[in-house]
Amino acid sequence: MSRYFTFNTIVELTCLLVASICLTKDSNRAWRGMFWFLLITCVTEMTGIYVKGLYLADRAHVRPNSWVYNIFIIFEICFPSLMFIKILTKYANSKPTILCGLAIMYLVYVYEVITDGIFKKHNLTITLMAVLFVLYSLYYFYCLLKDESYINLKYSPAFWWVSGILFYYFGGTACNIFYNKLSTVIVTPKHYLTYYIYNALNLILYSCWSYSFICRKWLTKTSAA
Amino acid sequence: MVDKDISGLIIITTLIFLIAPAFLVLYIFIYNRRKKRHIEEKAQMQLTFEAEIAKTQYEVQEQTMQTIGADLHDNIGQLLSLTSLTLNSIELDNRLKAREKVDAAIDLTVRSIKEMRLLGKLLQGDQLVVSGLSEAIRHEINWMERSGKYKIKYTRAEDLPAANNPDKDLIVFRILQEILNNIIKHAHASRIYINLEYNEGTLKLEITDNGIGFNADELTDDQRGMGLQNMRKRAVIIGGEVAIKSNPGEGTQISIFIPYP
Structure with missing residues (x-):
């Protein structure tokens, strides 16, 4: 049982807990969707650990857990894209562009499923997703700078949510690009280098998101009062 | 050895890729604070401007009232006093002289009306600019x-x-x-x-x-x-x-x- 509680899963479960407290009654569908996305993330993570256990026990008959994370990509593409539509609506009509990006990502995903199958990590889709999400984040920041009205960023849920995305996907660029080489680099006898980098990135991402969910709850409470 | 090189390279690259958004976020924070200060200054300037406008309007109004007061006292007042004096001095027995004095009184009244119109125009300014x-x-x-x-x-x-x-x-x-x-x-x-x-x-x-x-x-x-x-x-x-x-x-x-x- 304890193997299910890794650094990553604890961070993700904490974020899920915060989301369940702050977002389940949110008036906006995109923000409410973040709770379901985190739930799917945690389920994927647990399934990944379970499949990894099976694989380590019987390498001859069980495949590595990459296919679990490949299925997760479907949700990873969808939910943040919907959030970006919601966040950017305030500044521009970004819906067509983001839906276009969504279609391209799914096309590349299908292409990778056809060419590489489901058991090999879909690195091209992940890289493309990272690039698009970074671009959306930068566009959001650009809109924020251009906007004449003042927003208190310390308590802005959208700002912290986008910051988390930017840190995670921009920071993970090096890992994505050198993934094939990195997967052979072992730092400690137990873990690859990518494990530590992704742990750090996950910590930043889920910390930013948790804080953004809390801000969202505050904001809803304040506007209701 | 190669592994160590790659690890070092990836760690440094990742750090750089993390520092870049950190600086971006920091920059946005600083810019946002400046934006707040700018908005506050603008609001303050607007308040000062509105106060100045109100003060000027008050001064203009005060000046108009002074002009009206002075005109009423020095001009119309005088004309009406003169009219009253002229009318009082009419001797009904002397029709020719009385006629002259009535004409003079009419002339003085017409001048008073003209002066009154002038004052009316001064007071009208506020309503005129509405259109x-x-x-x-x-x-x-x-x-x-x-x-x-x-x-x-x-x-x-x-x-x-x-x-x-x-x-x-x-x-x-x-x-x-x-x-x-x-x-x-x-x-x-x-x-x-x-x-x-x-x-x-x-x-x-x-x-x-x-x-x-x-x-x-x-x-x-x-x-x-x-x-x-x-x-x-x-x-x-x-x-x-x-x-x-x-x-x-x-x-x-x-x-x-x-x-x-």
Whole structure:
């Protein structure tokens, strides 16, 4: 049982807990969707650990857990894209562009499923997703700078949510690009280098998101009062 | 060895890729704080501006009331006293003399009515600008033309902004009234040209007359204080300026530039 509680899963479960407290009654569908996305993330993570256990026990008959994370990509593409539509609506009509990006990502995903199958990590889709999400984040920041009205960023849920995305996907660029080489680099006898980098990135991402969910709850409470 | 090299390279690259967004976020925070300060300063400036406008409007109103008071006392009061005296001194037995005195009393009453109309016009300013500056100028010109002493040509550009600024309109209109009053009182002019135009966010009102003109440097402090200084002060309050071109015997040209609306 304890193997299910890794650094990553604890961070993700904490974020899920915060989301369940702050977002389940949110008036906006995109923000409410973040709770379901985190739930799917945690389920994927647990399934990944379970499949990894099976694989380590019987390498001859069980495949590595990459296919679990490949299925997760479907949700990873969808939910943040919907959030970006919601966040950017305030500044521009970004819906067509983001839906276009969504279609391209799914096309590349299908292409990778056809060419590489489901058991090999879909690195091209992940890289493309990272690039698009970074671009959306930068566009959001650009809109924020251009906007004449003042927003208190310390308590802005959208700002912290986008910051988390930017840190995670921009920071993970090096890992994505050198993934094939990195997967052979072992730092400690137990873990690859990518494990530590992704742990750090996950910590930043889920910390930013948790804080953004809390801000969202505050904001809803304040506007209701 | 190769593994160590790659690890070092990836860690450094990842750190750089994390520092870059960190700086970006920091920059946005700093920029946002500046934006807040700028908005606060703008609001403060707007408040100061509104206070200045209110003060100027009050001063203009006060000045108008003073003019009305002085006119009532010195002019209309005198005329009416004179009318009363004339009517009192009528001797009904002497019909010819009585006729003369009644005619004199009628003349004095007509002059009083004229003076009253003049005062009424002064009080009307606030209502006139409600229908726009150009309309108020036209009304003022109509009134002056009725005296038959002046030939006035008014030209107005077609591209005047559709949106009005009543506060600025009233102040510009009061400056124009001041200029026209000066022309009536001092210029001995027969022709007046008024031109209203708009260019790149600036409203320009130009008043030219063919009167006796003056040398601005030779005006006494009192003369300057009453007219020209007031005009300049009012224009500055709404962010504008007044340019005066005049020489003895060559008429006067006064241009008012106001950022508009």
